[in-house]
Amino acid sequence: MKAIGIPAGSSGHDAAALADLELAAPVARGQDILVSVQAVSVNPIDIKMRGARPQADGRPRILGWDAAGIVIDTGPEVTLFAPGDRVYYAGSITRTGSNAELHLADQRLVARMPASLDFAQAAALPVASLAAWEALFERMHISTTGSDAGKTLLVIGGAGGVGSMAIQLASIVGRLRVIATASRPASQAWCSELGAELIIDHRTDLVPQLAGKDIPGVDYILCLSDTDRYFSTMARLIKPHGHICALVESASPLPMNELRGKSASFSWEGMFTRSLHATPDMIEQHRILERVAALVDAGRLRSTTQVCLDGMTADNLRKAHALVEDGGVIGKVVLARQACASCSTTQILEN
Numbered sequence: 001m002k003a004i005g006i007p008a009g010s011s012g013h014d015a016a017a018l019a020d021l022e023l024a025a026p027v028a029r030g031q032d033i034l035v036s037v038q039a040v041s042v043n044p045i046d047i048k049m050r051g052a053r054p055q056a057d058g059r060p061r062i063l064g065w066d067a068a069g070i071v072i073d074t075g076p077e078v079t080l081f082a083p084g085d086r087v088y089y090a091g092s093i094t095r096t097g098s099n100a101e102l103h104l105a106d107q108r109l110v111a112r113m114p115a116s117l118d119f120a121q122a123a124a125l126p127v128a129s130l131a132a133w134e135a136l137f138e139r140m141h142i143s144t145t146g147s148d149a150g151k152t153l154l155v156i157g158g159a160g161g162v163g164s165m166a167i168q169l170a171s172i173v174g175r176l177r178v179i180a181t182a183s184r185p186a187s188q189a190w191c192s193e194l195g196a197e198l199i200i201d202h203r204t205d206l207v208p209q210l211a212g213k214d215i216p217g218v219d220y221i222l223c224l225s226d227t228d229r230y231f232s233t234m235a236r237l238i239k240p241h242g243h244i245c246a247l248v249e250s251a252s253p254l255p256m257n258e259l260r261g262k263s264a265s266f267s268w269e270g271m272f273t274r275s276l277h278a279t280p281d282m283i284e285q286h287r288i289l290e291r292v293a294a295l296v297d298a299g300r301l302r303s304t305t306q307v308c309l310d311g312m313t314a315d316n317l318r319k320a321h322a323l324v325e326d327g328g329v330i331g332k333v334v335l336a337r338q339a340c341a342s343c344s345t346t347q348i349l350e351n
């Protein structure tokens with residue numbers, strides 16, 4: 001099968017290392033489904049994993065942890081899917097990635113993709129939706145039945161992949177009032193379009209900007225950027241008994257005592273925790289993605305694909321990595337076997 005990856009022994013420091021490769025087709029065993037991958041999206045984790053040390057086992061490294069495709073075979077223990085199902089998933093960071101013609105994923109991490117979307121639109125959703133859902137409704141315990149309606153959430157880094165889903169999920173499922181940070185007119189407009197009531201600029205101090213709007217504090221904060229840089233700002237902005245959730249690892253120990261006087265709590269969210277540790281509730285990712293698909297099909301959530309590169313080739317993957325590495329992505333960057341010409345939000349770049 002065709003795959004795109006970093007050849008054995010090569011450093012992935014530069015995106016130029018990504019190459020078209022020919023590998024043996026994988027075989028579905030146990031709870032695995034074998035998927036014919038139709039579209040993938042690129043996340044910051046791809047950039048981090050690309051730069052990781054080469055494997056000692058002499059095998060090429062295949063990245064990619066956001067896929068949409070068609071089930072073509074199932075392992076003997078699979079009960080949730082059958083060949084022909086159109087699925088989407090993030091999968092596991094411990095396994096070979098989805099930048100390939102064929103890919104294996106544990107059924108407990110997979111769901112049927114929204115019927116109303118094409119593959120290029122669906123591939124944008126898994127990592128960002130799982131991270132946003134787990135952060136909001138599991139780590140910060142925001143109610144999914146409206147008990148927290150009207151409370152305020154600040155999303156730091158609102159226009160990126162995760163922020164785009166967090167704004168939508170918090171306002172539609174949590175019925176929160178969402179404040180998002182964005183620094184450019186295009187990213188600010190995008191956050192408003194997704195449901196943020198107020199946009200502030202992360203290039204300048206957030207505290208006076210909110211004070212200027214008569215908002216001295218917020219109930220919840222989701223930090224999707226530099227945790228070290230924003231920690232003290234978040235400690236100032238969180239309300240007593242509030243909750244902060246961060247997705248980006250800190251470089252230094254965090255000054256937790258700054259939260260003590262307010263009895264505010266802090267959580268990490270890692271959307272690969274369940275698959276990494278094979279937690280007993282791994283199947284929750286199947287359930288979350290099913291709920292997200294139902295919300296999309298009900299017209300309540302939208303896909304966030306903003307750039308779709310036509311063709312799953314090394315050349316396109318290098319372009320996608322460059323866009324994500326640049327740090328200014330709005331929504332998601334996707335590679336598809338067949339770009340979604342019908343998708344009005346999609347910009348098809350020239351090969």
Ligand SMILES: NC(=O)c1ccc[n+]([C@@H]2O[C@H](COP(=O)([O-])OP(=O)(O)OC[C@H]3O[C@@H](n4cnc5c(N)ncnc54)[C@H](OP(=O)(O)O)[C@@H]3O)[C@@H](O)[C@H]2O)c1
Pocket residue numbers: 043044045127128131156157158159160161162163181182183184187188202224225226246247248269270271272324327328329330331
């Ligand atoms: N722990 C997990 O489970 C998990 C899961 C997914 C992602 N992540 C991590 O979460 C982070 C966000 O992921 P993502 O996929 O949303 O990234 P992304 O799509 O690459 O984010 C791009 C956005 O970041 C914003 N941004 C740039 N500099 C910023 C700053 N100083 N402060 C606030 N926002 C800034 C930009 O907004 P403007 O253009 O408006 O400046 C841009 O729209 C990444 O570090 C990623 O590795 C963690």
